[in-house]
Amino acid sequence: MKNLGQMLVIICMLSGLFACVTSESDTQEMVVPVTSPVVDAVVTPAPVAPSSAAPAVVVLEEVLQLEVIAEPIDTESNTALDTTLAGMTAVTALCEKLGAKLGSVSTQDCLHQQLIHSSVSYTGNSLAYREFPALTDYAPLGRVLVIGGIHGDEFSSVSIVFKWMGALQEHHTGLFHWRFVPVANPDGLLQNVSQRQNSRGVDLNRNFPTANWGADAHRYWVERTGRNPRRDPGEKPGSELEIQWLLEQISSFRPDVIISMHAPYDLVDYDGPPSAPSNFGSLHLRRLGVFPGSLGNYAGLDMKIPVVTVELESAGIMPSPAEINNMWVDLVQWLKGQLG
Numbered sequence: 149m150k151n152l153g154q155m156l157v158i159i160c161m162l163s164g165l166f167a168c169v170t171s172e173s174d175t176q177e178m179v180v181p182v183t184s185p186v187v188d189a190v191v192t193p194a195p196v197a198p199s200s201a202a203p204a205v206v207v208l209e210e211v212l213q214l215e216v217i218a219e220p221i222d223t224e225s226n227t228a229l230d231t232t233l234a235g236m237t238a239v240t241a242l243c244e245k246l247g248a249k250l251g252s253v254s255t256q257d258c259l260h261q262q263l264i265h266s267s268v269s270y271t272g273n274s275l276a277y278r279e280f281p282a283l284t285d286y287a288p289l290g291r292v293l294v295i296g297g298i299h300g301d302e303f304s305s306v307s308i309v310f311k312w313m314g315a316l317q318e319h320h321t322g323l324f325h326w327r328f329v330p331v332a333n334p335d336g337l338l339q340n341v342s343q344r345q346n347s348r349g350v351d352l353n354r355n356f357p358t359a360n361w362g363a364d365a366h367r368y369w370v371e372r373t374g375r376n377p378r379r380d381p382g383e384k385p386g387s388e389l390e391i392q393w394l395l396e397q398i399s400s401f402r403p404d405v406i407i408s409m410h411a412p413y414d415l416v417d418y419d420g421p422p423s424a425p426s427n428f429g430s431l432h433l434r435r436l437g438v439f440p441g442s443l444g445n446y447a448g449l450d451m452k453i454p455v456v457t458v459e460l461e462s463a464g465i466m467p468s469p470a471e472i473n474n475m476w477v478d479l480v481q482w483l484k485g486q487l488g
Contacts (some may be wrong), residue, residue, distance in 0.1 A: 165308060189398070191473070196393070210342060234310070235274075237241075237264035238265045238276075239259075239276055239476060242276060243259045245334075245338050245367075246337075250303055251312075252307035252310075252466050256476075257314070262278070263277065263330070264277055264278065267389070268391060269334055269346070270335060270347045270389055273338060275334070277328060277330075278328045279325075280317075280320045283321075283322030288324050289483070289488050290405065291325045291327070292324050292325070292327070292406075292407065293397065293403035293406045294329070294407045294409070295332050295394070295408050295443075296330045296331060297309075297337055298353050298408065299333060299336065299352070299353065299410065300334075300335070300342045300345070301344050301463060302463045304460045304462060304467070309329075309330040309409060312472075314330050323409060323480075327401050335347035343378075344378045346390055348382075348390050349380055350380055350387070351380055351381060352388060352390055353439075354442060355382045355388050356386065356391060356440050356443055356445065357448035358445040358487065359449075360440050360445070361441050365381040365385070365441045368381075368440050375412055381440065382422075390449055392402065398451075404454075404487055405483060407456050408455060408457045408458070409457065410459045411460040412430060412459065412461060415431055415432060415433070415436070415459045417427055417433075417444065417455055417457040419435065419438060419447075419449055420444075420448035420452060421452055425478065429471050429474035430461075430474070431475070432460075436457070443457075
């Protein structure tokens with residue numbers, strides 16, 4: 149029955165539908181919204197009846213009196229969309245693996261997001277994203293790219309992105325044009341023992357082609373980290389498939405702001421043009437510094453795109469539903485001030 153449900157999802161997506169009615173037994177894997185912190189670990193959720201309770205994160209993307217425009221906004225992306233059966237199969241495989249790996253994201257949670265397969269990692273895992281485009285009647289305040297899981301052992305940075313996508317799926321108003329990359333480093337996450345680096349042992353957040361990469365990346369790795377393998381910047385800037393794909397996302401989507409989710413330093417960091425947020429929920433602004441090959445260095449300093457790095461308190465334990473909600477409210481308020 150589980151396979152039947154997944155095939156129905158694939159058929160619906162290929163036919164252009166956005167909802168698929170299944171029998172009650174086909175939805176048995178849906179999880180009840182959490183009411184307390186959840187440890188992200190290898191979990192097989194027990195089947196439960198579908199819940200009619202409201203999701204944990206229900207804050208609406210705040211509606212403004214936006215300027216009505218005469219012509220619809222062109223929401224076409226430059227990124228080629230793979231909507232073939234092979235692409236849908238790749239997304240299904242990714243969702244099955246995530247559901248087996250994470251305690252806060254079930255296979256059905258992932259499939260429900262209808263991720264778009266765009267490329268593959270070194271081991272063949274789908275590199276996928278979800279878009280919440282501008283609405284045809286309103287001009288959005290800006291484009292926001294949210295990236296989770298660039299470090300494979302930071303489980304909560306993936307799970308919280310799925311929580312926020314779930315909220316937007318119900319309450320997207322067109323205030324912003326969003327693109328979410330929930331798992332930027334699937335190979336690192338989905339190994340038997342998850343690791344920070346990708347499958348080639350490269351720290352993806354030291355592999356962006358920053359202006360100072362050639363002069364500083366390897367010197368910093370050797371002198372400051374003692375060749376710590378968790379901080380290996382790779383052989384050359386932008387050498388890794390995952391980084392090349394993220395660079396394409398940035399180039400094609402043209403974000404006005406990038407939100408990069410991490411853990412576990414319990415803070416908000418910021419790189420780029422002013423002004424930085426003071427806090428998201430209980431996480432307060434505290435500068436970590438700038439590193440050769442980091443996203444903040446590349447996008448924030450080199451490209452002048454504001455980059456907010458959100459460091460959750462724990463890599464393996466999700467924030468409470470209230471904290472997830474508060475972070476989202478503060479994020480939307482800051483974006484309104486930054487882009488409005």
